[in-house]
Amino acid sequence: MTKHSKLNVLVALMLSMITLSAVAAPPKREFYEIKIYHLKNAEQETRVENFLKDAYIPAAHRAGIKNVGVFKPVATDTAAAGKLIYVFTPIKSLDQLLTLPKTLDKDAAFKSAGTDYIDANYKTPPYARFESIVLQAFTEMPVHEKPKLDGPKNQRVYELRSYEGHTEKIYQNKVKMFNVGGEVPLFVRLGFNAVFYGEVIVGSHMPNLMYMTTFADKASRDAHWKSFSDDAEWNKLKVNPEYQNNVSKNTSFFLFPTEYSDI
Secondary structure: OOHHHHHHHHHHHHHHHHHHHHHHOOOOOOEEEEEEEEOOOHHHHHHHHHHHHHHHHHHHHHOOOOOOEEEEEOOOOOOOOOOEEEEEEEEOOHHHHHHHHHHHHOOHHHHHHOHHHHOOOOOOOOOOEEEEEEEEEOOOOOOOOOOOOOOOHHHOEEEEEEEEOOOHHHHHHHHHHHHOOOHHHHHHHOOOOOOEEEEEEEOOOOOEEEEEEEEOOHHHHHHHHHHHHHOHHHHHHOOOHHHOOOOOEEEEEEEEEOOOOOO
């Protein structure tokens, strides 16, 4: 083999190793912001929705954020229906979260389409208040997914769950149960169509994790959870001594996606 041939072989091997390394490397864990708008009346609801639909989501797309989810409480939740709007924004890094407002401020189309919201008078604000929750994706599901549902959006049930822990250490045990213990793969096998699983790093109910599963309708949701509770793997996992007493409070929020939601 000539010296030139040996060099070509060496280069080919190096390129092959680089390619294999790139393929083997798992995706980086995303971050998520869940912004919850609190509304006083139908007028505020309409103004926030117009802002999200016409200004925020198109601008987020231009900023490289492909999927923004917008959700509202199901009609049967009389305490929250018409009073809350949930906005789910997946981001690549915390730096992107910090710089996104500046990016939007430089977007002329965003500022023009969102004038009513952005330049609202103090006497007529478009919302009462909003809260923001920041999460990092689980290692077992490092990036979000759009649900594999094709039925009417207004009939769907998206279940956002929050599991609070007694202490930081006990909370981490529940996270481990999802990742190492096999709870996430169990949800996958049973077809729960999860959008994300995330560890809350900034929020008002810490320490806690949150995740969102999706269903075609209420009947499908109930049937899936019945299959979960009856599943042999789950019944073995839930009595594993390693994962006992690791949730102090479990809260579910039942939502549906708006027609303009990406998710």
